[in-house]
Amino acid sequence: MKACLKCGECCCRFIIEPHLADVKREPRIAKVAKALRYGRWRLACCDPCPFLKLDKTCEIYATRPSECRDFEPGDCWGYGVNTIDKWWEEQEADQE
Ligand code: SF4
Numbered sequence: 001m002k003a004c005l006k007c008g009e010c011c012c013r014f015i016i017e018p019h020l021a022d023v024k025r026e027p028r029i030a031k032v033a034k035a036l037r038y039g040r041w042r043l044a045c046c047d048p049c050p051f052l053k054l055d056k057t058c059e060i061y062a063t064r065p066s067e068c069r070d071f072e073p074g075d076c077w078g079y080g081v082n083t084i085d086k087w088w089e090e091q092e093a094d095q096e
């Protein structure tokens with residue numbers, strides 16, 4: 001398994017759709033995610049997850065969705081690409 005570079009890229013790239021069990025474990029998911037008709041929630045879709053913090057750690061790490069728990073660093077295809085800093089810079093520029 002590859003070592004995680006803690007670049008945060010995986011939390012910016014994947015489609016994360018928590019299940020009901022995830023939402024029961026972590027109710028904050030339902031507050032920020034879109035409810036889908038097939039009993040799941042759309043937390044992120046190829047954009048930064050709302051729980052990804054500026055220091056690239058997860059705000060709900062202890063109660064994160066099962067998809068995030070099952071993810072192995074070696075699975076990542078954004079390995080160390082690190083686009084999140086650029087994304088945040090663009091967001092800041094848009095607000096100026
Ligand atoms: S819930 Fe946490 S681990 Fe999962 S994508 Fe969001 S920030 Fe990453």
Ligand code: SF4
Nearest residue numbers: 004005007008010076
């Ligand atoms: S993309 Fe890979 S290396 Fe970067 S934080 Fe995610 S698991 Fe770690």
